[in-house]
Every structure is written in structure tokens, then in C-alpha cells.
Amino acid sequence: MYDTLARRTAEQVHAAYVQRVEAARSDARLTEEHRRRLLAFAYVTTRDRLKTLAAEHTAEVDAERLRLQQSVFGHPADPDALRSALSSATTTIQTREQAEQALRRSSRTNDDVGALAVFNIAAEHGWTSVTKDYLAKRPDAAAADSALRAHEQAGADVNEKLFGPLKFPSLPPELSKHRNHLEQLAREAGEPTPGSPFLPTA
Secondary structure, three states, X not given: OOOXXXXXXXXXXXXXXXXXXXXXXXXXXXXXXXXXHHXXXXXXXXXXXXXXXXXXXXXXXXXXXXHHHHHHHXXXXXXXXXXXXXXXXXXXXXXXHHHHHHHHXXXXXXXXXXXXXXXXXXXXXOOHHHHHXXXXXXXXXXXXXXHHHHHHHHOOOHHHHHHOOXXXXXXXXXXXXXXXXXXXXXXHHOOOOOOOOOOOOO
């Protein structure tokens, strides 16, 4: 599960939606037609808010993944040198054995950029013996790699995908026969007065 500001806001939006639906259902002063309109207004505004939050959540998650990838595979102090080393290593390293040899050579010559280039290629090919050897000698890189793996694994939460707060709320049963004109019903509800329980709170 990715914990982002957008996700936390979505939890509040869902809670507010439940309150708005219950308020519409429990208000004995409403006609059934007006009640449907208020329910549609609550649903449509909540759905649209969650669409926006889902986009914000995805952007935040992608930005964090990119930051972690750059901390593991990049060289912010000398990106040009890394680019050159990657170009050279790509043409000379075709097997895991060649990668292991190149990594040992880089270690002997204290060539950190060359070692990072080998690590990049080994990671792309899935040569875990090479990547493990590289990380074993570099605690900071190993910590960054662990953080990246944890970040990637967080996206595999099936329950989050099916039931997380960024999913749309359930459509009230009262609106099941009106799926095709929810927006029209919502517009007919009008804008609630300030402080109304039918207004979104987040």
C-alpha cells in the first residue's frame, strides 16, 4: 500500500460521502425525488473528487519511484561519466561471467562509475550474483535498493486495488435504475447551502 496525501484525503472523502448519504436517507422532509437528486449529487461529486485524487496519488507514487531508481542506478555527481561508462559496458558485457569480471576489475581500480555501469547492466539482465556482489560492498546503495524494492512491492497489494479508498464508492441502491443520468440528477439537486451535509468536506 502506498501512503500518500491523496490516499489519506480519499479516506476522508469516503467518510464524508457516507455521512452525506445517510443524511439524505434520514431526512424525513425530503420527497423521494429530491432524495434521489441529493444522493446523485453526493455520488457524482465524490466520484469526481476521487478521480482527481487518484491522479494525484499516481503522480506522487511515480515521482517517489523515480527518485528511488535514480538513487540506486544513477550518479548525480557525474551523470556524463556514467553515461559514457554505460555505453562502453553495454558493448563489452554480454554474459554474466563478463559482468562479474568487469565488476572485479572496477573494484581493483577503484572505479566507482564503472562498477555502477556494470550494476546497471546486471540488473537489466537479472544477473543477481553480480548485483548482490555490488550491493554487498556498498551499504548506502543496498539501503536504497531495499527501499526501491519495498516501494515496488507496495504496489502489489490486491486488497488495496480492489477496496482501497481511491476506488469509487458503491452506488446507492436508490440510484440503481438511474445510472444513465446521474449527472442530470446531480445538477437538478442544485448547490447545497454553505454548511450543508451534502457538500464535500475534502
